Amino acid sequence: MNNFVTPPERQTTMQLKDSRKLAWSEWGPVDGVPVLFCTGAGMSGWLGFGTSYLPELGLRLIAIDRPGLGLSTPHPKKTLSSWADDTQEFIQAHNLDNVLAVGFSQGAPFAFTLAGCGLVKAIAIVSGQDELFHPSLKPLLHPDVARMVTAIEQDAVEFERQFAQIATADGLWQLIINMSAECDGLRPTFGDRHLYQSDLFAPAYQQALKEGFAQGANGYTRDLVNALSPWPVKLEDINVPVNLWYGALDTSTVHSPDFGATLALRLPNVSHIVDPQQGGSILWTRARDILAKLKSYVSLT
Incomplete structure (x- = not known):
């Protein structure tokens, strides 16, 4: 279990050109190939993945606190595009x-936006959310998710205002646990819920959520609205390699409802892996495979 949870090795902030603060956590060699980790809903960058493999792979994992989460200053009009602008400034500054x-x-739409803006060489989407406005996906959505998508479509400002009044770190944690399978059917002692609620992992995940909500719920709810609205990047135009990783035993209703099948059809340069023995926690249980495959797209001189 120690392979799944390692506190950040370095935590740093910088001042952006508009005077906002951008914060991030890091693991791995400082001269390693940079891997920007777009975290899950409501999370700061405190919880990484695959950190024990970073030295051997020569990778530097960088988990940025999205604006309004963790220690990063809120963006008054945060969008997926403004996230790409902030990240571009971060990349250039370093x-x-x-x-x-x-x-x-x-974190999937945030990574897709970086790829669509030409800021990265390749991306891995792991247990990722899909662009839920796509007509092929709407019939597959869980009713609760479909209602949120419709509410945002009708009045995004009002949805965000109301949701911010009820969203909490503890509430999001309970939602994650309730949507996670108790076991994977093949290894009944090691389902998503078993990992998430384990003695070491649960406090780490909860710490990332606590930090994510430290400034209130607005950072999370703005991310939610942006993620459930039409994305600014056309997936069909993303030419960099995209690795899709899903676990067939994932029971989360907010991840891709067809385990990335529609995403794979829309992306020109895609690898689509659905592991029949994994669930939504595949980010941690197959971390080395995910990182090694991603690293293969970078040729070092």
């Missing part, structure tokens, strides 16, 4: 080359 990215769960 002279990063051969940048890669991973998007987990709600």
